Amino acid sequence: xxxxxxxxxxxxxxxxxxxxxxxxxxxxxxxxxxxxxxxxxxxxxxxxxxxxxxxxxxxxxxxxxxxxxxxxxxxxxxxxxxxxxxxxxxxxxxxxxxxxxxxxxxxxxxxxxxxxxxxxxxxxxxxxxxxxxxxxxxxxxxxxxxxxxxxxxxxxxxxxxxxxxxxxxxxxxxxxxxxxxxxxxxxxxxxxxxxxxxxxxxxxxxxxxxxxxxxxxxxxxxxxxxxxxxxxxxxxxxxxxxxxxxxxxxxxxxxxxxxxxxxxxxxxxxxxxxxxxxxxxxxxxxxxxxxxxxxxxxxxxxxxxxxxxxxxxxxxxxxxxxxxxxxxxxxxxxxxxxxxxxxxxxxxxxxxxxxxxxxxxxxxxxxxxxxxxxxxxxxxxxxxxxxxxxxxxxxxxxxxxxxxxxxxxxxxxxxxxxxxxxxxxxxxxxxxxxx
Amino acid sequence: xxxxxxxxxxxxxxxxxxxxxxxxxxxxxxxxxxxxxxxxxxxxxxxxxxxxxxxxxxxxxxxxxxxxxxxxxxxxxxxxxxxxxxxxxxxxxxxxxxxxxxxxxxxxxxxxxxxxxxxxxxxxxxxxxxxxxxxxxxxxxxxxxxxxxxxxxxxxxxxxxxxxxxxxxxxxxxxxxxxxxxxxxxxxxxxxxxxxxxxxxxxxxxxxxxxxxxxxxxxxxxxxxxxxxxxxxxxxxxxxxxxxxxxxxxxxxxxxxxxxxxxxxxxxxxxxxxxxxxxxxxxxxxxxxxxxxxxxxxxxxxxxxxxxxxxxxxx
Numbered sequence: 001x002x003x004x005x006x007x008x009x010x011x012x013x014x015x016x017x018x019x020x021x022x023x024x025x026x027x028x029x030x031x032x033x034x035x036x037x038x039x040x041x042x043x044x045x046x047x048x049x050x051x052x053x054x055x056x057x058x059x060x061x062x063x064x065x066x067x068x069x070x071x072x073x074x075x076x077x078x079x080x081x082x083x084x085x086x087x088x089x090x091x092x093x094x095x096x097x098x099x100x101x102x103x104x105x106x107x108x109x110x111x112x113x114x115x116x117x118x119x120x121x122x123x124x125x126x127x128x129x130x131x132x133x134x135x136x137x138x139x140x141x142x143x144x145x146x147x148x149x150x151x152x153x154x155x156x157x158x159x160x161x162x163x164x165x166x167x168x169x170x171x172x173x174x175x176x177x178x179x180x181x182x183x184x185x186x187x188x189x190x191x192x193x194x195x196x197x198x199x200x201x202x203x204x205x206x207x208x209x210x211x212x213x214x215x216x217x218x219x220x221x222x223x224x225x226x227x228x229x230x231x232x233x234x235x236x237x238x239x240x241x242x243x244x245x246x247x248x249x250x251x252x253x254x255x256x257x258x259x260x261x262x263x264x265x266x267x268x269x270x271x272x273x274x275x276x277x278x279x280x281x282x283x284x285x286x287x288x289x290x291x292x293x294x295x296x297x298x299x300x301x302x303x304x305x306x307x308x309x310x311x312x313x314x315x316x317x318x319x320x321x322x323x324x325x326x327x328x329x330x331x332x333x334x335x336x337x338x339x340x341x342x343x344x345x346x347x348x349x350x351x352x353x354x355x356x357x358x359x360x361x362x363x364x365x366x367x368x369x370x371x372x373x374x375x376x377x378x379x380x381x382x383x384x385x386x387x388x389x390x391x392x393x394x395x396x397x398x399x400x401x402x403x404x405x406x407x408x409x410x411x412x413x414x415x416x417x418x419x420x421x422x423x424x425x426x427x428x429x430x431x432x433x434x435x
Numbered sequence: 436x437x438x439x440x441x442x443x444x445x446x447x448x449x450x451x452x453x454x455x456x457x458x459x460x461x462x463x464x465x466x467x468x469x470x471x472x473x474x475x476x477x478x479x480x481x482x483x484x485x486x487x488x489x490x491x492x493x494x495x496x497x498x499x500x501x502x503x504x505x506x507x508x509x510x511x512x513x514x515x516x517x518x519x520x521x522x523x524x525x526x527x528x529x530x531x532x533x534x535x536x537x538x539x540x541x542x543x544x545x546x547x548x549x550x551x552x553x554x555x556x557x558x559x560x561x562x563x564x565x566x567x568x569x570x571x572x573x574x575x576x577x578x579x580x581x582x583x584x585x586x587x588x589x590x591x592x593x594x595x596x597x598x599x600x601x602x603x604x605x606x607x608x609x610x611x612x613x614x615x616x617x618x619x620x621x622x623x624x625x626x627x628x629x630x631x632x633x634x635x636x637x638x639x640x641x642x643x644x645x646x647x648x649x650x651x652x653x654x655x656x657x658x659x660x661x662x663x664x665x666x667x668x669x670x671x672x673x674x675x676x677x678x679x680x681x682x683x684x685x686x687x688x689x690x691x692x693x694x695x696x697x698x699x700x701x702x703x704x705x706x707x708x709x710x711x712x713x714x715x716x717x718x719x720x721x722x723x724x725x726x727x728x729x730x731x732x733x734x735x736x737x738x739x740x741x742x743x744x745x746x747x748x749x750x
């Protein structure tokens with residue numbers, strides 16, 4: 001089937017979404033999103049946390065109204081949740097006071113069917129999804145994997161045309177998510193589901209390449225479509241295939257290129273205060289640099305392979321890699337991470353040498369920590385409350401990002417002995433030189 | 436507090452509406468206020484950290500299973516003895532003046548007041564649960580309503596009693612029915628508070644699931660929100676019913692100047708006995724009231740609370 005032959009199930013046109021900042025000003029989380037989802041397609045939205053991908057999924061489901069743009073579901077404007085759209089949640093979102101059967105039946109509520117038919121369809125869905133024997137169990141009695149099966153059963157029982165999935169496997173362990181993924185793909189491939197299209201959000205690159213026909217990579221702050229990657233491989237796909245690996249590599253390259261670009265742009269804007277700092281501990285950074293400098297990488301590692309052999313997901317590896325890139329201990333290089341001379345010196349240095357290097361790089365390459373140090377030096381009391389910096393950051397970042405950024409800056413600054421922080425009084429301070 | 440409590444929000448998706456409070460900003464950002472309250476903070480710190488000085492030999496003091504049982508038995512025996520003594524003292528106190536008829540009367544009054552409390556709690560539930568849910572699901576509204584509800588709960592309802600007396604006399608109403616609402620006036624707000632709290636704490640993923648699957652109308656109340664706020668409601672209703680029992684003493688027998696109105700009920704029984712300085716009857720009335728409150732808690736509220744706990748827990 002070519003694109004022109006199949007009908008679009010869902011179209012997002014010029015979608016923008018802004019949330020209110022504490023000061024009341026709007027802060028854009030999504031900007032100019034255009035998506036066309038066709039029949040028979042599994043479309044993946046891939047992005048890091050904070051790229052607004054969950055918000056986008058909720059807009060597609062009619063749960064959130066976009067600030068601008070419109071959503072067309074089967075060629076008609078979508079205003080609110082509609083017939084034929086079902087969602088599977090990351091947190092499962094099961095009603096704890098209803099049994100498995102009642103939870104699945106709750107999905108059919110809106111259809112106004114006879115009781116006997118509701119029961120029959122729910123049992124059929126439970127059967128299909130492999131929940132037989134658990135009908136009378138309450139969600140708390142089930143394991144995470146079984147809970148998500150209930151989530152799937154509740155979604156497919158309405159015979160959805162469009163299935164929305166919000167990181168459906170990310171709350172599960174590796175083996176369980178593998179099983180659920182495979183089961184779902186089997187049902188999809190054998191056309192046992194009435195579902196025509198799937199839109200799924202994920203932060204797991206391999207999962208996206210494994211499941212999707214097309215992947216949209218979202219960039220952050222605000223979320224934009226950075227790339228559209230078709231996955232023309234036949235199902236079932238093999239993670240070890242060369243073609244499979246090539247696509248994973250390509251996505252890593254796009255993500256790293258995007259990251260490098262945005263780091264560069266953000267460092268220049270607003271005195272560098274608009275740059276969100278990633279959630280990365282000094283220990284993880286040290287570990288990454290050490291691994292990078294050792295064999296077999298010898299200073300340069302392909303991120304896709306690195307993630308695979310160390311069982312990292314992007315939300316795990318990327319923040320750390322981004323942090324060492326920002327600090328210029330290493331550098332993104334087309335889907336690879338390359339150790340810099342300073343990074344090599346850091347790896348070979350002792351504790352004091354590492355701290356000295358870290359401090360030097362914090363002052364040179366992280367505008368926020370340099371700014372914090374300067375403020376503390378200039379103030380007569382050599383102290384400043386954390387809210388002073390929080391408020392400054394919230395002018396450029398979402399509240400969550402501002403919090404995360406300040407937390408990272410605090411941890412890094414403390415390690416480098418750039419300043420101290422008292423969590424009780426929420427005050428930063430320095431012991432002045434020569435004081 | 437609402438703005439501050441946002442810090443503890445436990446959710447993956449960012450809240451769409453951010454709570455703000457100038458009081459919080461004032462306290463967090465004003466140096467003078469920080470300094471002013473620092474000594475209080477220090478004092479609290481000191482109190483919290485103060486060691487109680489319990490000798491650390493306690494954990495070493497091992498008791499065998501057998502002697503544990505003996506100690507338990509002794510303790511229960513002591514409790515039984517104490518209770519027996521108290522009952523005897525009570526009986527001896529009321530015996531000279533009270534007969535079996537008094538017991539029947541007080542039991543009947545208790546039954547009447549019980550009926551009133553039950554009906555009033557049902558009515559208050561029917562009124563305030565839907566309103567509380569509607570408010571609690573809208574953070575912006577909840578923020579505005581909360582101070583008003585707090586004011587109403589703190590308002591001394593006795594001030595309204597004369598109006599009730601006037602109305603009952605004017606329209607020649609039956610005090611047995613029309614004095615009853617006064618019992619719940621002050622305590623119904625606990626139901627409202629708690630339901631608002633429950634609805635605000637309702638997980639947003641469950642709300643989204645209900646919205647996606649278009650669970651609406653009565654089904655939404657029955658399957659989604661009522662079970663969700665149920666534990667909070669039970670907490671509020673326990674407080675409200677206990678308060679209503681106590682309020683019956685002032686609400687079942689009211690006076691305005693020379694006019695006195697009273698209903699038949701345990702509250703009026705106690706109030707009239709108090710007015711007459713009749714200690715044996717006061718004692719009997721209070722004993723009956725305590726017994727009924729305890730029985731109601733044990734046989735009704737506790738099992739309900741246990742059910743709420745069991746059903747709404749996910750782990």
